[in-house]
Amino acid sequence: MTDSKTALRVLLTAQQIQARIRELGAQIDRDYPGGPIYLIAILKGACFFLADLSRAMKRQARIDFIGISSYGKGKSTSGEVKLTKDLDSSIEGADVLVVEDIVDSGVTLNYLMHVLRQRRPRSLRIVALLDKPSRRIRPVDVAYVGFQIPDEFVVGFGLDYAEDYRNLSDVCVLEEAPPAPANPPPR
Ligand code: IMP
Numbered sequence: 001m002t003d004s005k006t007a008l009r010v011l012l013t014a015q016q017i018q019a020r021i022r023e024l025g026a027q028i029d030r031d032y033p034g035g036p037i038y039l040i041a042i043l044k045g046a047c048f049f050l051a052d053l054s055r056a057m058k059r060q061a062r063i064d065f066i067g068i069s070s071y072g073k074g075k076s077t078s079g080e081v082k083l084t085k086d087l088d089s090s091i092e093g094a095d096v097l098v099v100e101d102i103v104d105s106g107v108t109l110n111y112l113m114h115v116l117r118q119r120r121p122r123s124l125r126i127v128a129l130l131d132k133p134s135r136r137i138r139p140v141d142v143a144y145v146g147f148q149i150p151d152e153f154v155v156g157f158g159l160d161y162a163e164d165y166r167n168l169s170d171v172c173v174l175e176e177a178p179p180a181p182a183n184p185p186p187r
């Protein structure tokens with residue numbers, strides 16, 4: 001899937017990710033006293049995180065999906081957000097945990113939290129696998145963070161670049177590969 005101009009550098013291994021997800025699952029179990037929790041994953045990237053996080057929790061969980069688009073095919077936000085798929089059921093009176101792959105500018109989650117708050121859930125929090133705090137342009141209160149990462153574009157574990165790389169088990173930095181030497185040394 002890489003071409004001659006890009007290279008992948010592992011930032012978080014599958015083992016590191018799974019260990020952190022087990023910790024997050026245990027913490028969420030402790031924090032929510034009882035009753036079902038509604039896990040809402042933002043399509044498409046958060047599906048991998050949702051699948052593993054929900055199984056790291058011992059409590060009763062229901063899952064749903066919401067579609068939001070803000071990016072197009074580039075590496076930075078267009079600033080425009082739209083709902084592309086709504087939830088299947090009402091969240092009124094429910095304990096809702098929004099599951100996101102990465103918080104970057106905060107534009108997506110700032111918008112989504114505004115939309116979901118109007119539906120009167122009993123509680124509404126965010127869990128994000130990755131957080132790039134240095135990139136924030138809109139405020140977002142993220143209750144649970146897997147890993148804070150530097151300002152680099154990452155792929156894998158659900159995250160894509162133009163729809164590629166989602167199925168990698170590691171999280172990798174997508175780097176521009178150094179240019180090939182004009183006159184390669186003789187072998
Ligand atoms: P935000 O609205 O700028 O916070 O962006 C959130 C969304 O942008 C995430 O759900 C991802 O889909 C995408 N995104 C942000 N940073 C990255 C990245 O480093 N790699 C891949 N997707 C990213």
Ligand code: MG
Nearest residue numbers: 042043044045
């Ligand atoms: Mg996303």
